[in-house]
Amino acid sequence: xxxxxxxxxxxxxxxxxxxxxxxxxxxxxxxxxxxxxxxxxxxxxxxxxxxxxxxxxxxxxxxxxxxxxxxxxxxxxxxxxxxxxxxxxxxxxxxxxxxxxxxxxxxxxxxxxxxxxxxxxxxxxxxxxxxxxxxxxxxxxxxxxxxxxxxxxxxxxxxxxxxxxxxxxxxxxxxxxxxxxxxxxxxxxxxxxxxxxxxxxxxxxxxxxxxxxxxxxxxxxxxxxxxxxxxxxxxxxxxxxxxxxxxxxxxxxxxxxxxxxxxxxxxxxxxxxxxxxxxxxxxxxxxxxxxxxxxxxxxxxxxxxxxxxxxxxxxxxxxxxxxxxxxxxxxxxxxxxxxxxxxxxxxxxxxxxxxxxxxxxxxx
Numbered sequence: 001x002x003x004x005x006x007x008x009x010x011x012x013x014x015x016x017x018x019x020x021x022x023x024x025x026x027x028x029x030x031x032x033x034x035x036x037x038x039x040x041x042x043x044x045x046x047x048x049x050x051x052x053x054x055x056x057x058x059x060x061x062x063x064x065x066x067x068x069x070x071x072x073x074x075x076x077x078x079x080x081x082x083x084x085x086x087x088x089x090x091x092x093x094x095x096x097x098x099x100x101x102x103x104x105x106x107x108x109x110x111x112x113x114x115x116x117x118x119x120x121x122x123x124x125x126x127x128x129x130x131x132x133x134x135x136x137x138x139x140x141x142x143x144x145x146x147x148x149x150x151x152x153x154x155x156x157x158x159x160x161x162x163x164x165x166x167x168x169x170x171x172x173x174x175x176x177x178x179x180x181x182x183x184x185x186x187x188x189x190x191x192x193x194x195x196x197x198x199x200x201x202x203x204x205x206x207x208x209x210x211x212x213x214x215x216x217x218x219x220x221x222x223x224x225x226x227x228x229x230x231x232x233x234x235x236x237x238x239x240x241x242x243x244x245x246x247x248x249x250x251x252x253x254x255x256x257x258x259x260x261x262x263x264x265x266x267x268x269x270x271x272x273x274x275x276x277x278x279x280x281x282x283x284x285x286x287x288x289x290x291x292x293x294x295x296x297x298x299x300x301x302x303x304x305x306x307x308x309x310x311x312x313x314x315x316x317x318x319x320x321x322x323x324x325x326x327x328x329x330x331x332x333x334x335x336x337x338x339x340x341x342x343x344x345x346x347x348x349x350x351x352x353x354x355x356x357x358x359x360x361x362x363x364x
Contacts, residue, residue: 076100266278
C-alpha cells in the first residue's frame with residue numbers, strides 16, 4: 001500500500017505556545033513526509049508554513065472571525081471532505097481532540113493526538129470524564145508534553161501516552177531576542193513581564209492582585225502581552241486600582257523575545273497548562289521565573305523550585321511575597337536562573353523532533 005497522506009488538524013491558530021510547536025513540527029516534517037496537508041480555519045497564518053505543505057482552509061477570512069468551537073466544526077467538515085476523497089490518511093491532531101478522534105474512528109482513520117493542556121477540567125464532571133476517557137482511549141497514539149501530564153493520563157484515565165517535550169529552538173529565540181523593540185524599559189525599576197492569551201486559563205488577574213499589594217513597596221513596571229476576551233476585565237482592574245502608571249498591556253507580538261530579554265522577571269499565573277513554552281523561552285533568555293504550581297509543566301520545568309519560584313494557583317498574596325523577595329535577594333536567587341538554563345538539554349530541538357517522526361512513520 002502507498003504511504004498514507006498526513007493531515008495536521010488545528011482548527012484555530014491563535015499564536016500561543018501550541019502554535020509555536022505546530023510551526024516547528026510541521027516545517028520539520030515537510031521534508032520527511034511525502035504528502036502532508038494542514039487543515040485550519042486561520043488562513044492568515046498561511047505564510048508561516050512551507051509551500052510544501054498543502055494548506056486547506058476556507059477561501060474567505062470571514063470564517064476566521066468565528067468563535068473557537070464553531071471553527072472546530074467547520075474544520076471537521078473540511079476533514080470529512082478530505083477523508084471522502086482519499087481514505088489512505090493519517091491524522092495528526094493538535095486541537096479539538098475529542099471531536100476529531102470521534103470522526104476519525106467512526107470513519108476508520110488512524111489518528112495521533114497531541115494533547116496540549118492538563119486534563120483536570122475533565123475530572124470534575126462524571127459525564128465529561130467518561131467522554132474523555134472513552135474517546136481518547138480510541139486514539140492510535142497520544143503524545144503529551146510533560147511527565148506529570150503522562151502520569152495524570154495513566155492514573156486518572158488509565159490511558160497510555162508518550163511524553164515528548166516541546167522542541168526548543170534556542171538559537172532562534174536568542175536571534176529574535178536581539179532585534180530592536182519599540183517598548184522602553186526603565187532599568188532603574190524591577191521589570192516584570194507576562195506573556196499569554198487573555199483568557200480565564202491564564203489568570204492574569206492574580207498577577208494584578210499581587211502587584212496591587214506591593215505597588216507602594218517597590219519600584220517596578222509590569223508589561224502584560226497577549227490578546228483575548230479577558231483584556232477589558234484586566235484594563236478595568238488596572239484603572240479601578242490606579243495601576244496604570246506601573247502596568248502596561250499590549251497586544252500579542254510576533255516576536256515577544258526581545259521584550260522578555262529586556263525584562264528581569266517572568267511571571268506565569270496559569271490555572272493549568274501542558275508544558276508552557278513561554279517558561280522555556282524565559283529560561284533560554286536567562287530570566288528569573290515566578291510561576292503558579294499549576295498542572296502540568298511549571299514544577300517540572302522549574303525542577304520543583306530549584307530553578308525558579310512556585311506558588312499555589314490563585315494565591316496572589318504569596319505571589320506578591322515572591323516578587324518582593326526577589327527584589328530584595330536578587331544575587332542569592334539568581335543562582336536559580338543558571339540551574340534552569342543548564343537543564344534545558346531535556347528539551348533538545350532535534351532529538352524531540354525525531355521522536356515525532358518515529359511515531360508518524362510507525363503509522364503512516
